[in-house]
Amino acid sequence: MRYDEEPFGLAPDEAAAGYALACQAQPLGDLVISTARDDEACAEPARHRAVVRAVRPLSADVLHVELELPEAGTLDYRPGQYLKLAAGDGLARSFSMASVPREGRVDLHVRRIPGGAFTDGILPRLKAGDPVDVELPLGTFSIARRLPAIADGCHRYGTGADQGDPRIADGRSRLPPVSLYWGMRQPEDLYLHADIPTWGERLYDFQYVPVLSRAGDGWQGRRGYVHDAALADLGDLSEHAIYLCGSRT
16 A cells, blocks of 8 residues: 555554554555445435534534534434535535434534634634535444544544544444543543533443543543553453544644
8 A cells, every 4th residue: 555645643663563544545456345234324425505503612622513404304324424514715624423313403513723724714703594515424434342432632623522422322222331531631621521421321331531631730530641541441452442533633
């Protein structure tokens, strides 16, 4: 395989050991690819005109964006998929849905990227009634055996938490035991901190472990890096499925 540009996030020793970033690598030979099972078939992506219903802050750098798709009917997507949103100036960005499928409505949790043309420019100016174009659903997702989810900061322009929220809320008793390790810098970054523990009321076995890397003296929880905390608690990961999302820094 080869890359158009040397990929960010792949250390030389990892590449030497045979690891690769499949989202950026280009194959140089034949591949054998397993397709999704019949019961995991995803709806075909479709374009819709949406209307902004609300934009409100969840924290200092995370916005909750509520969209209505009046002509879409009941949305058909698998929790964990994402949409592409276009709102002026020819810019489009991808965001994971942060709500379960329902009649003509979808929520997004969007982290501000300082200086970003979209998240720091266009999104803060959106107001109720503004039209936007969306395409969904995009991407695929599946759940396996044990499911420790590790969320660290943000994923693309969404947040680590929005990767777990809709999948957990939709799965309920169907899910295997879930451990959500959420790594942030300071307590105020944990914008769903009060709500996440209630997810355990709908799950067979759920634990939430917030981990802060720059916590002050008042923080009573785990400190350090989220992956170190998960490894210390879980040990042998051979029987676990790990779902990782995080920022580039």
